Amino acid sequence: MRFYKDFKEALSEIKRDLAEMGIEVHPKTYQDKYIADDPDYATLELQNYVYTVLHPNPDDLNPVQPWADMEFEERVAGSKGMYFNPGNAWKERSDVWEQFLESDGRFAYTYSERMAHQLDIITEEAKDNPDSRQLYIGIWDPNKDIHRLGGLSRVPCSLGYLFQIRGGILNMTYFMRSMDYVTHMENDMYLGHMFQRWMATRIGVPIGRFTHFVASLHIFKKDVKGVF
Numbered sequence: 050m051r052f053y054k055d056f057k058e059a060l061s062e063i064k065r066d067l068a069e070m071g072i073e074v075h076p077k078t079y080q081d082k083y084i085a086d087d088p089d090y091a092t093l094e095l096q097n098y099v100y101t102v103l104h105p106n107p108d109d110l111n112p113v114q115p116w117a118d119m120e121f122e123e124r125v126a127g128s129k130g131m132y133f134n135p136g137n138a139w140k141e142r143s144d145v146w147e148q149f150l151e152s153d154g155r156f157a158y159t160y161s162e163r164m165a166h167q168l169d170i171i172t173e174e175a176k177d178n179p180d181s182r183q184l185y186i187g188i189w190d191p192n193k194d195i196h197r198l199g200g201l202s203r204v205p206c207s208l209g210y211l212f213q214i215r216g217g218i219l220n221m222t223y224f225m226r227s228m229d230y231v232t233h234m235e236n237d238m239y240l241g242h243m244f245q246r247w248m249a250t251r252i253g254v255p256i257g258r259f260t261h262f263v264a265s266l267h268i269f270k271k272d273v274k275g276v277f
Contacts, residue, residue, distance in 0.1 A: 050260075051100040056109035056238060059102050067230060067268060068277045071095055074267070078200030080149060081157070089271035098266045105242050105259040112239040116141035120160075121243050127165025128172075128251075134159040145232065149203055157203040163188050175212060175219075175252045184212040189226075206233070210241070212248060218257035221245040227265045231272040 051066075053059040071093030077085040084090035119138035126132055134155045139146035149156055167186045175184050187209040194204040208224040223241040228234055242259050249256045268276065 053100060053102050055104050055106060056102055056242075059100055059238075060235065063098070063100065063234075063266070064230070064276065066098070067093060067095055067266065071268070080203045081200055082148075083200060089269065091270045092267040093273070094265055094267040095263075096265060098263045100261055102242075102259040102261075105245070105256065107239055107242055107246070110235055110239045110242075112236045113142055117236055117239055121240055121247075124160040124164055124240070124244070125168060125247055126161055127168045132159070132162040132165035134162050136161060151202075157197065158190075158193075158205060160188060160205075160207070163190065163205070171212070172248065172251045175214060175248070179214040179252075179254075182213070184214075186210045186212075207237075210244060212245075214252070214254055215257070218255045219245065219249040219252060220257040220260065221248070222260040222262060225261070225263045228263045228267070229272075230266060230268040231276060234266075 051059075051062065053062060072095075073091060074094045075085070075088075075091040077083065079090055116138055119141055120136075123133045123136045123138050135150065136159060139156075146156075151157060164186060171184050171186055174181060188205045188207045189209065190205075197204050206225055206227045208226055211222045211224070213220045213222075221241070221244075223237075225237070228237055238259075238261070241261065245259060246256055
């Protein structure tokens with residue numbers, strides 16, 4: 050596992066690792082799109098990449114705004130008894146998300162609806178049992194997503210978030226199966242850390258380390274120019 054002092058250092062070093070150690074992989078599908086015959090969707094990939102940011106600060110990141118903050122508010126709306134699909138945040142980044150709207154005008158899933166019923170339970174459990182090893186909020190739904198594999202439909206790139214209160218501070222580990230370095234990485238860092246900050250405020254503890262596990266960290270050939 051790599052340790053970085055802040056998000057700026059993490060982004061720089063991760064890019065170097067991807068350029069120097071990434072292996073070539075060309076999957077058949079991207080989300081729910083068939084791309085096996087499209088050379089632009091060949092990737093450089095790092096498997097099982099894990100890093101920790103010791104002093105996470107959202108000011109060190111440059112997410113797509115106002116989409117990122119709107120998306121975050123929709124994700125945590127379950128604490129107010131609400132959830133959204135499709136919501137409104139996607140409209141601020143329609144060039145990325147509109148293609149994934151299904152025939153009924155909804156997405157195959159949203160973080161908002163996947164997280165809604167878990168937020169208050171985990172918050173209260175953290176307050177009652179701060180030394181718990183069970184403070185996990187899951188995004189992957191095995192009852193639904195197992196039937197959507199192979200490009201049949203979109204399935205979550207995020208698996209879930211594990212919170213641990215140690216030494217009186219809230220550490221978080223963010224588990225992902227897949228992440229696109231160019232289109233999503235800085236946004237995923239930001240949204241993940243904002244969730245950590247949100248939970249820390251609700252629980253009433255300071256923010257600790259941000260750890261990120263990505264099973265497939267990759268960059269598409271179409272995006273390499275200007276990055277490396």
